[in-house]
Amino acid sequence: MNTNVSTVSPTTDITRKKKYRRTTRHYVKTAQASKRCSQSTRTTLNTSMDNTRYQHYPVTLSTYQEQTRCIQINLQHSRSATYNLMKVIDTEEPDLILLQEPYEYQNRPVVIEKKYRIFTAGKGKHRADIIIINSKIDAMLIAKLSDEDTVLLEIIHKNLKFFAASTYFDIEDQIENN
Numbered sequence: 001m002n003t004n005v006s007t008v009s010p011t012t013d014i015t016r017k018k019k020y021r022r023t024t025r026h027y028v029k030t031a032q033a034s035k036r037c038s039q040s041t042r043t044t045l046n047t048s049m050d051n052t053r054y055q056h057y058p059v060t061l062s063t064y065q066e067q068t069r070c071i072q073i074n075l076q077h078s079r080s081a082t083y084n085l086m087k088v089i090d091t092e093e094p095d096l097i098l099l100q101e102p103y104e105y106q107n108r109p110v111v112i113e114k115k116y117r118i119f120t121a122g123k124g125k126h127r128a129d130i131i132i133i134n135s136k137i138d139a140m141l142i143a144k145l146s147d148e149d150t151v152l153l154e155i156i157h158k159n160l161k162f163f164a165a166s167t168y169f170d171i172e173d174q175i176e177n178n
Helices: 009-041 079-093
Strands: 044-047 059-061 070-074 096-100 116-120 128-132 138-143 152-159 160-167
Touching: 044 079, 070 152, 096 160, 116 138, 128 160
Parallel strands: 070 096
Antiparallel strands: 044 059, 096 128, 116 128, 138 152, 152 160
16 A cells, blocks of 8 residues: 655754744744834935845934035036026025036126125136035135135034035046146
8 A cells, every 4th residue: 555644843843933934933023123113313325225134124214414415516617507406406495506617707606696795716707616505614724725726624514524526527638747
């Protein structure tokens, strides 16, 4: 008599139970961790990873870090591009703007609203500017390293201190000469 009997070895059954316990413990821990994160005031970043083993763990930052929003643009001496930039400032609300080839009249930037602080250097035609939009930002021009083609600022925004540079490199000039 031929009968097919399927047998399960005791070791495979124990292994299955351990895996089940590990996975349920894993989900319980991640649910508790995500609940703690949502109740706290910390910033939570969602990270997507291909590996499913790690995708349930949220990444939390223990300290709140300030952001400074910047825009860099080459206006190519265009009045209409400058008008469009003013619209972008109203919608995006950046903190500072790094400009190359701004629109100027008599070597002074025009079309840019007077309430913004404009930093330029040199006496000729400027090809680099920095505009500070946020009034809470302290900025100081580094005059020794700035000219018509380069503007360097030391910026202090809340706890953050950094340097911002807007530079223009003429396509006809050799980099070695500058």
